[in-house]
Amino acid sequence: MKLNILATRPALLVLMLWLAAPAQADEIRVITSGGFTAAYQQLVPLYEAATQDHVITAYGASMGNAPDSIPSRLARGETFDVVILADSGLEKLVSEGKVAAGSRVDLARSLIGMSVRKGTPKPDISTTEALTQTLLNAKSIAYSASASGTYLSGELFARLGVADKIKDKARKIYSERVGTVVARGDAEIGFQQVSELLPFKELDYVGPLPAELQQKVYFSAGTIAGRQTPASSRFVRFLASPAAAAMVSSTGLEPVATPLPPPAPPALGQPQKP
Structure with missing residues (x-):
């Protein structure tokens, strides 16, 4: 990990508190629906810089039979490790055996x-x-x-x-x-x-x-059946963590986790760390 990245991105220091640093970098294939995309695109670079994992991303609608929707892509046999979509769509994929039962993690609520x-x-x-x-x-x-x-x-x-x-x-x-x-x-x-x-x-x-x-929709992550790995679990755990909540909130979503409080200011007379 490059120390200059940590110095210029204090959020990474918080992130490291929520992740066990992997012994080696992994590749994680993710497909996400549009509702979580704005938050996702801010969070993935932080996650990759902190862990050295490589996240490969595809996008599709939570439901429907459009060729690029998540259900259509999974039905064609496209390979992913993690899906992020509206909760009703995720539960349908669980019932069809495409997403591992018990792997659902709610990330945010949407209006x-x-x-x-x-x-x-x-x-x-x-x-x-x-x-x-x-x-x-x-x-x-x-x-x-x-x-x-x-x-x-x-x-x-x-x-x-x-x-x-x-x-x-x-x-x-x-x-x-x-x-x-x-x-x-x-x-x-x-x-x-x-x-x-x-x-x-x-x-x-x-x-x-x-x-x-109003219909409040949860955007939730799940692991593709048969593809549960420590890397995919680590990634989902970060997306749902208090460390990610402030960025999730900034995109118009209501994070499920409570954001971490900002760091305390330095004591009087103590120099600030760079």
Whole structure:
């Protein structure tokens, strides 16, 4: 391990408290869904620098039959060690014997939110009544083909009494993020996990669904059946640890673990360490 990396990245010092340093570097193959991606992409470089393990990453939706969805890729026999996806999708993979029973580790909770293209009006979705009117008024609506969109199209739109009224202007988005569709002007409003909407600088984030309509989804990690290794367990343990929680929180997710407190300031008269 390079000491200059530790000196410039204090988070690594915290990380090392949560990881038993491996005797040798390992390769870990991971497939993750979009909801955890923003946090994942910040955490993986820290993990690799601290352990010297090499993480190879693929991406796919938590559910659905799109060619690049996680269920489709596993059905084709693609090889992974760890999967990260919405909890309902993970439990289905456990029931099918693709993910090892008892290996589920919850990483974070997620809320569903809405965004519009930057500079366009931000409709009100703060109450059930306001959201209903926004859906009726919208010229076009995009929603995910994964966990959040399954809830919207399979339950919420009908619950609000708008399913038939918006069916010709609401579109399920496959194999790309809803934010991409809204950003290029192909949909007026878009719904997805908050953590998947916030990274888009071309969008204005409007807010989450009203609390009484919200579906809280856990993003959870599991180990592929027959591929449990110390390295994969170490990686999942870090993603769920208090050492990772602050970064998870910064991406719009609610970490399951409580973040570690910041380090105490040096005592008066004591020099600060570099």
